[in-house]
Amino acid sequence: MKTADIRSAFLDYFRAKDHAIVPSSSLVPVNDPTLLFTNSGMVQFKNVFLGSEKLPHARVADVQRCLRAGGKHNDLDSVGYTARHHTFFEMLGNWSFGDYFKRDAIRYAWELLTGVLKLPSEKLWVTVYHTDNEAFDIWAKEIGVSAERIVRIGDNKGAPYASDNFWQMADTGPCGPCSEIFYDHGPEVAGGPPGSPDEDGDRYIEIWNLVFMQFDRAPDGTLSPLPAPCVDTGMGLERLAAVLQHVHSNYEIDLFQHLIRVASELTQTPDLADKSLRVIADHIRACSFLIVDGVLPSNEGRGYVLRRIIRRALRHGWMLGVRGDFFWKMVQPLVEEMGAAYPDLATKQALVEDALRTEERRFGETLENGMRLFEAVAAKVQKTISGADAFRLYDTYGFPIDLTADIARERGLTVDMDGFDQAMKEQQERSREGGAFEAKGQMPADLASQLAATVFLGYETLSSRASKVVG
Ligand code: ATP
Ligand code: MG
Ligand code: MG
Ligand code: MG
Numbered sequence: 505m506k507t508a509d510i511r512s513a514f515l516d517y518f519r520a521k522d523h524a525i526v527p528s529s530s531l532v533p534v535n536d537p538t539l540l541f542t543n544s545g546m547v548q549f550k551n552v553f554l555g556s557e558k559l560p561h562a563r564v565a566d567v568q569r570c571l572r573a574g575g576k577h578n579d580l581d582s583v584g585y586t587a588r589h590h591t592f593f594e595m596l597g598n599w600s601f602g603d604y605f606k607r608d609a610i611r612y613a614w615e616l617l618t619g620v621l622k623l624p625s626e627k628l629w630v631t632v633y634h635t636d637n638e639a640f641d642i643w644a645k646e647i648g649v650s651a652e653r654i655v656r657i658g659d660n661k662g663a664p665y666a667s668d669n670f671w672q673m674a675d676t677g678p679c680g681p682c683s684e685i686f687y688d689h690g691p692e693v694a695g696g697p698p699g700s701p702d703e704d705g706d707r708y709i710e711i712w713n714l715v716f717m718q719f720d721r722a723p724d725g726t727l728s729p730l731p732a733p734c735v736d737t738g739m740g741l742e743r744l745a746a747v748l749q750h751v752h753s754n755y756e757i758d759l760f761q762h763l764i765r766v767a768s769e770l771t772q773t774p775d776l777a778d779k780s781l782r783v784i785a786d787h788i789r790a791c792s793f794l795i796v797d798g799v800l801p802s803n804e805g806r807g808y809v810l811r812r813i814i815r816r817a818l819r820h821g822w823m824l825g826v827r828g829d830f831f832w833k834m835v836q837p838l839v840e841e842m843g844a845a846y847p848d849l850a851t852k853q854a855l856v857e858d859a860l861r862t863e864e865r866r867f868g869e870t871l872e873n874g875m876r877l878f879e880a881v882a883a884k885v886q887k888t889i890s891g892a893d894a895f896r897l898y899d900t901y902g903f904p905i906d907l908t909a910d911i912a913r914e915r916g917l918t919v920d921m922d923g924f925d926q927a928m929k930e931q932q933e934r935s936r937e938g939g940a941f942e943a944k945g946q947m948p949a950d951l952a953s954q955l956a957a958t959v960f961l962g963y964e965t966l967s968s969r970a971s972k973v974v975g
Pocket of ligand 3: 710
């Protein structure tokens, strides 16, 4: 089943269950300045859950384009390292706004996966929130999932948001337990079942998250039942496609293979499993859709996230030996794959290509010299690249700090982030004293702090998931 057909099959299923099909919203959240990017399907329905907006339909389904490359959700540092994470991905979702609840949400999910799409039920594992006996019983007694494959999961060590299997939009407001469905890709892949110490591997891959919004959390932390409980679900299209196409990695599905083949030709890289090709294929989607949604490369805000992603892709091309521009040429194959589902992508193709080509040529002027400096620095350090060197790469050669950290990671090196922040602060003070408050290459403080969180999370991910790589 091709990825495009899976998209339609999902919508057809929920249409037949009386769901109104709504379009994907933009990657740029429409009226939520607190959020950098749309990172899940529920973003466009936030006000519906909060009660300040009412939709004409109580049942809705869609395919939402999502980006997790900054802010609270950031998977940028996992791209190329796991089989299942992208920056840009499509989330299949169905919602009940005060209509059906746990029982039907679970039944629909199970029927679609095992009845319509014919996944073998013995390869599916489910999790429930540890105290959610209602969901446990539906899975065990009504659906008939064997109890060994139903895992009770608690809170994620007090993490304030989106703790595992308990979801909340914010410190207060609608929240509730989740139930997630995992697919077992088999013993050839490393990783343990959900809830086990090595659950972070790629063997048991989470495909669908069902959120049961049933409480309202008061400022003092107490939970009271919502008058009309809601359902919010999200399933990664690429992960489902991998399962249905009998491949392990998302990057092996039809859609990605097309992009990877083109990248392989453009960069003259024969090995289609090369990590850099995967990163490039991931990043062309993120970058193109950001531009379609009105973001352009810049030194601040969302535009700076876009710039960071483009520059990471270009550096991977450079690593594969490319010395001219190539990245913008990936837009055409992307339009071939996704233009039918996203007509804006096709109509804005020329704009996307122009924006990418311009950025590509601009960074191309400094990338080579920056890499030379990086090599010189890397050759003389044991473990850590100093903040001053990272700052020089940033200030003189336009290397965003996460780019430097990413290259360092490949060499088993780290970057002194505090030192970098210090160097940045000193430069800002110097330019302030000099009276010229110039924004050259600098980020506004709010974005800087969001990105700092981002980089920090990246390191956490790195140490927990890929200590081999870090050395
Ligand atoms: P994971 O634990 O694998 O990082 P998640 O719990 O962060 O996933 P959710 O926030 O529950 O993911 O999102 C709902 C679904 O979206 C997931 O079950 C998964 O199928 C998909 N998904 C999440 N993050 C990504 C990503 N970075 N790339 C591709 N698909 C994703
Ligand atoms: Mg995640
Ligand atoms: Mg998860
Ligand atoms: Mg999840």
